[in-house]
Amino acid sequence: MNIAKRKNDLKFGGGPNNLTHGFVPTMGALHDGHKELIRTARADCEFLTVSIFVNPTQFAPGGDFLEYPRTVEQDITALRELKVDQLYIPATDEIYPQGTMVNITLEPIEHLLEGAQRPGHFSGVANVVLRLFNIVRPTRAYFGEKDAQQLIVIRKLVTDLHLPVEIVGCPTVRDSDGMALSSRNVFLDPEERVQAKSISRGLFAAQDAFSSGELSSDFLRDVVRKELEPNNLLFTEYVSLCRPGSMDEVLGECEEGDILSVAVRLASTRLIDNIRLRNRPGSN
Numbered sequence: 001m002n003i004a005k006r007k008n009d010l011k012f013g014g015g016p017n018n019l020t021h022g023f024v025p026t027m028g029a030l031h032d033g034h035k036e037l038i039r040t041a042r043a044d045c046e047f048l049t050v051s052i053f054v055n056p057t058q059f060a061p062g063g064d065f066l067e068y069p070r071t072v073e074q075d076i077t078a079l080r081e082l083k084v085d086q087l088y089i090p091a092t093d094e095i096y097p098q099g100t101m102v103n104i105t106l107e108p109i110e111h112l113l114e115g116a117q118r119p120g121h122f123s124g125v126a127n128v129v130l131r132l133f134n135i136v137r138p139t140r141a142y143f144g145e146k147d148a149q150q151l152i153v154i155r156k157l158v159t160d161l162h163l164p165v166e167i168v169g170c171p172t173v174r175d176s177d178g179m180a181l182s183s184r185n186v187f188l189d190p191e192e193r194v195q196a197k198s199i200s201r202g203l204f205a206a207q208d209a210f211s212s213g214e215l216s217s218d219f220l221r222d223v224v225r226k227e228l229e230p231n232n233l234l235f236t237e238y239v240s241l242c243r244p245g246s247m248d249e250v251l252g253e254c255e256e257g258d259i260l261s262v263a264v265r266l267a268s269t270r271l272i273d274n275i276r277l278r279n280r281p282g283s284n
Contacts, residue, residue, distance in 0.1 A: 001079060002086040006094060007135045010049075011086055019046040023138030023165075025129065028052040029069035030078050033144055033173035033181035038082050040170050041142045049136050050079055051088040053095060058124030064268070069183055088136060095131050103127060106153060112247045114149045114272070117237050117263060122153050129154055133165055141165050146172040146180050148259050148274045149247060172273070174200065180273045192266040195231035199262050202227030202239075203275045206260055211279045217241045217250040217258075220277075224262060237263040237270075244276070256280045 004010045012021065022045030024037050041048050052075060059065035072089065079087055104126040109115060115122050133141065143151050155167050173181045178200035179193075188196055202224035209223055224239045240261045241250045250258055254277060261274035 001084055004088050012137055021138045022048045023136050023141045024050045025132050026052055027054045028075050029071050029183040030075045031181045036173045037142045037144060037170050047085050049086040050084050051132055053090055055128040057127055058121050060118055109247055113240055125150055126157050133163055138165055140168055142168045142170055145169050184269050187269040192233055195234050196266055198227045198231050199273045207275055210277045213281050215253040217254045233266050235265045
């Protein structure tokens, strides 16, 4: 596996041989969700690059940038086992050279849901992803559906800027108790972990109601809230049911494919999760 800390040390999967060059950008602290993304990309692509870069611009001031888990040596071992061709571990000044003037802003999605809770977050995501795409030059890039709004932002970035990369969304990977895998799960103590399971329970209960014919968006949001509310350590930031294209809240009846999402805090740990509503009675 080629390990590059500078862009001049990268090997590119494209070029004369027209190889399919897959790319999985990460912030490290790799868990089974990341590994499933990488396995999918490995099966799809002839050449595979993974990056590890904890991006400072997507963290709010006073956020958990400094506390974000960093396990680079363990990650390198895992990536070798997954037969990754190339690992890119850039320094901050490689991605954001001194005197950087270009900054991407996003309207209106930057101010909705995750954007409202984390001002500047999606601008930071868009800026780092664009820079990584320009440096790595993949033909396909893989992102998890757990960060649903992020995936929408990245697809819009690629469309609006005519970037020559295909975006592949991959299903959320869950633990045996239903919790979505996240690098931040390691911060939960045992009691917080028990209460955090109410997130996926609420989402799955709402999915069951939708599959049984319930279409009221308010009712489905309430199903989720009723699972969350009894947990005294858990603070709910939002329960949203929105349209995937615009991220606008659904005010009446929901439809197949609408996104039901949750953001909560347990002490200093922030968790998000979502599902796409599926299996509406009578749908194909």
